[in-house]
Amino acid sequence: MSRGYRLLVRAYPPGRRRGELLDTFAEAGRVRPTAREAVNLLRHGLRARLGRPASRGVVVLATLIALVTGFVGAAVAARIAWEFAPAYPSGARLEAIKESVFPGLRPVSERNGDGLFFDVGERSYGEVFLYGHDEDFAFSTVWIGPDGNFIKGDYPAWTAAAQQRLVAEGWQVSDAEVTGATWIATGEIDDSGRAFTATRGGLSLSVQTETDVVDTPAGSFYASAELNRLTPGWITAAGVLGLLVFALLGWLITGWASRRTQDARGTVRSLTREPAVLALVLLFPQALLGLIGMVREPLAGGPPIAPFWSLSLTYGFGCGFLGFLLFAVSLITAAVAGRPARVEVSA
Amino acid sequence: MAKAKAMREPTFWILTALVKQARHGYGIIQEVAALSEGQVELQAGTLYAALDRLHAEGLVAVDHDEKVDGRDRRYYCLTEGGVAALQAETARLERNVRTASTQLATRPATA
Structure with missing residues (x-):
């Protein structure tokens, strides 16, 4: 054989x-x-x-649980992979970028988070475990602006010149978009600024000019740029791998619990099934939204503002926490009160 | 009266293969191929999934186990419930065939 x-x-x-x-x-x-x-x-x-060969319900349950655990695996794998992503440029490399955007304007820069992420609450790992992240949780960025924030001159002309400078420095530059307030009556944009994006070597630079910022001096405009990191392909691949491995684990663990309780009395079966179903009600919607975000991220093309699992660590944190506690109740019941599947013996 | 649910084809042939005698996995595959005149070729995975389901529904039972050249071999047999289910399915198929034949007989001849 x-x-x-x-x-x-x-x-x-x-x-x-x-x-x-x-x-x-x-x-x-x-x-x-x-x-x-x-x-x-x-x-x-x-x-x-999964055991219970005549049941279709167990297949549906296992599929939904596998999607939830797959989402968790994708998030964990991608989170770990991000630790190995190239850092933001600093020193001379950052100075060169700043000078390319704002030459001769003594540009300044500020990073909004020390680590990978920005959390206005600056919570420790212990606090995150108990309460999740603040609602503004997102990837950290580097803000760049000219000294004094305002530039004298004509913003469309300055934007076009900035685009040309960045092209010359090897950046892929998008067309500039007109920005400003929208007239409700006509739907037209009141031209008061320009915005464009440039990408190079895994970095994305969003440049914006505005004239409707409070205290903008006459004949000047407000200008700023934001540096973000694009998601490297290997981080997406790590996420997909995590998804597959954890989805399989979720399926196997569901099968283990199902087989251990398939011959058990009604109470044990209920104590295994009902908490798992309730856990899915709490966890599946956010897992589905997270997985959609994971798929959309590489398709959208731009830098991710927040990681695809951010909902689960902000608004969805309480539901998620309770959901995993309920899963634990199911598993503990199966481990303590369940028995290995009965072995059929011949007559 | 509850509407009779159509049996899946592999299920029908597996039950039919077990009518005369208890058979083991490969024996069922061979018998199904012979009875269906080669129309149904069961995959091993499909066969055992069906046997598990039929066993859970009480339509087949384990007859006896054997050890052949160190390999596990299990024989399955039809239960009374299995016989009744196969009879019900056969009657349903007969009714369908009768109805279709009657309809075909009334079809005007084409030139």
Whole structure:
């Protein structure tokens, strides 16, 4: 019997079913699994892991739990991967960028967070664990502006010149957009500024000019730039890998709990099932929104403002915390009151 | 009266293969292929998933276990419930065939 079949039958839960399958393939004279056989064994093996073969509900439950745990895995993997992302430029590299945008204007810069993220509450890890992050939680950025914030002159002309300078420095520069208040009657934008984005080497630079900022001197305009990091492809890949691994773990753990309680009395089954369903009510919406954000991030193209899991650490934190406590109740019930699945013996 | 639910084709053939005698996995696959004249070729994963479901529904039972060349072999048999389910499905299919045949007989001949 080939190693391929021996590996594939491990998709099934431990037990004599693996031996039965190997016997079937051996008797059929099969040596090497075909792709169709492999898919068939993986599909039915993972289903067998859930126990309760006549139930469709357990498949729905396991799928939803796998999506939630997959989202958690994607967030954890991406969060860890971000630790290895290239740092923001500093020293001479940052000075060169500042001078490219605001030449001769003694530009200043300020970073809004020491680490990867900005949290106005500056909470410690312990506080985050208990309360989550403040609602403004986002990736940290570097603000750049000219000394005094205002530049004398014509903002469309200055914007066009800034674009040309950045192109010359090797940045990919977008077209400048007209910005300003919108006239409600006509829907037209009251031209009072320009904005454009430039990208280079994993960095994104958003440049903006405005004339309707309070205290703008006559004949001058307000100008600022914000430096962000683009998400490297390998961080997205790490997120996808985390998603797959944790989704599989979620499926296997659900299967373990389901098999342990499938022959249990009603109370034990209820104490396992109902907390898990309630946990899904609390967790699934935010997991789904997070996964949509994860998919949209590389498609949108620009730098991420907040990580795709930010909702779960801000507004959704309380729901998430309670959800995982309820999952824990289910698992503890299955571990304490459940029993390994009954082994059918022949008559 | 509750509406009879159509049986899935692999289920129908697995139950049919077990009518005469208890069979093990490969025995069922072979018998299904023979009875269906090669129309139905069961994959091992599909077969055991169906057997698990039929066992949970009380339509098949474990008959006996064997060890062949160190390999686990389990034989499955039809229960009374399985016989009744197969009879109900057969009657349903017969009714369908009768109705379709009657309709076809009334079809005007085409030139």
